[in-house]
Amino acid sequence: xxxxxxxxxxxxxxxxxxxxxxxxxxxxxxxxxxxxxxxxxxxxxxxxxxxxxxxxxxxxxxxxxxxxxxxxxxxxxxxxxxxxxxxxxxxxxxxxxxxxxxxxxxxxxxxxxxxxxxxxxxxxxxxxxxxxxxxxxxxxxxxxxxxxxxxxxxxxxxxxxxxxxxxxxxxxxxxxxxxxxxxxxxxxxxxxxxxxxxxxxxxxxxxxxxxxxxxxxxxxx
Numbered sequence: 001x002x003x004x005x006x007x008x009x010x011x012x013x014x015x016x017x018x019x020x021x022x023x024x025x026x027x028x029x030x031x032x033x034x035x036x037x038x039x040x041x042x043x044x045x046x047x048x049x050x051x052x053x054x055x056x057x058x059x060x061x062x063x064x065x066x067x068x069x070x071x072x073x074x075x076x077x078x079x080x081x082x083x084x085x086x087x088x089x090x091x092x093x094x095x096x097x098x099x100x101x102x103x104x105x106x107x108x109x110x111x112x113x114x115x116x117x118x119x120x121x122x123x124x125x126x127x128x129x130x131x132x133x134x135x136x137x138x139x140x141x142x143x144x145x146x147x148x149x150x151x152x153x154x155x156x157x158x159x160x161x162x163x164x165x166x167x168x169x170x171x172x173x174x175x176x177x178x179x180x181x182x183x184x185x186x187x188x189x190x191x192x193x194x195x196x197x198x199x200x201x202x203x204x205x206x207x208x209x210x211x212x213x214x215x216x217x218x219x220x221x
Contacts, residue, residue, distance in 0.1 A: 002162055004182070004215065007098065008133075008151055010167035011109040011116055013048050013189030015091050015125065021077065021084030022047050028076035029069045030059070047190045048169035050110045050135065050142045070139075082115055087123050088188065090208035095128040097216055106151040107132045108165060110144060130154070144175025152179070164202070166211070167191075173199040186211060 012018045023043045030038050038059075046054035055061040055069045098105060105128050109116050113134030120126040133151030135142050141150060148165055165176035168189025173196070176183035185196035187206045196204050205211045 002182075004103070004162050004164040006104045006106065006152070006155060006163045007215070008106045008108040008148060008163070008165045008176075008181075009129075010048070010165075010169070010172050011107060011111055011119065013168035013191070014166060014172075014186060015087065015107075016119065016123065017086045017088060017189075018047060018081075018084075019044065020086075021081030024084060025073045025077040025081040026054075029055075029072040032072045033061075033065070033069070035059070044190060048110070048167075049171050052139070052142060078115070082118060083122055085119060085123075087125070088208055090212065092125065094208055094212045094215075095125065097212060099128050101216060103215070104155065105129050106154070107134070108144070108147050108151045109134045110142060110147065110171070111135065112137050143178075144171050145178035148175055148179040148181065152181075170195050170199040173201045176201075184211070184214070 009015055026043050026046055027038065042058055045058060051070050051073060052066055055066045061069055095105065107116060107120065107129050111134055113132050114137060116132050116134045117126065120129065131151055131154040133147050135147065141147060152163065163181040164184055165172055165181055166184045166186060167173065168186050169191040173183045173185055183201040184203045184205055185191060185201040187193055187196065187204065188208060203214065205214055
């Protein structure tokens with residue numbers, strides 16, 4: 001079995017459960033448009049994809065309204081929602097074990113790198129990552145494939161080509177395929193097994209413990 005020397009991790013739904021902060025940020029933004037009490041299941045679908053995609057796909061916003069919605073979302077998120085978040089059980093231990101084993105870890109998230117860095121620092125996870133690859137506050141570098149490619153450019157030239165992207169939504173898997181790297185879909189976040197099976201990652205892992213076993217026990221020759 002292949003040993004992955006470089007592992008890219010998604011943030012929301014993979015390392016942390018951002019539900020409370022993101023739902024409240026969406027509610028705050030939607031209230032500006034007089035959309036009160038939006039369906040909770042709809043808001044949960046918004047966890048993971050870029051904000052632009054969520055506001056246009058799930059709420060039918062135009063380009064101009066999407067820009068305003070993102071602005072209002074960030075008014076709440078940057079002050080409060082950022083830290084209304086929780087690290088999944090076992091994640092710090094997983095990252096520590098991978099670092100001790102010599103793996104290079106890169107964060108690859110659609111969330112702006114500015115916010116992602118603050119979240120990792122707040123939860124004492126920043127030390128595990130060689131680099132943070134995220135979108136920009138101006139809205140550039142939104143596609144997951146571009147985020148993955150950008151993160152991989154920061155590796156030393158001689159780094160092994162054995163690379164995998166770990167995420168909980170189809171965007172992570174599709175982005176990995178477009179970037180030409182392997183992918184793992186995890187089921188403890190916000191993507192369903194049906195969603196994962198439909199986009200066909202190289203592996204589907206049900207839990208953090210199983211992910212640790214995959215990398216440190218199964219993923220050995």
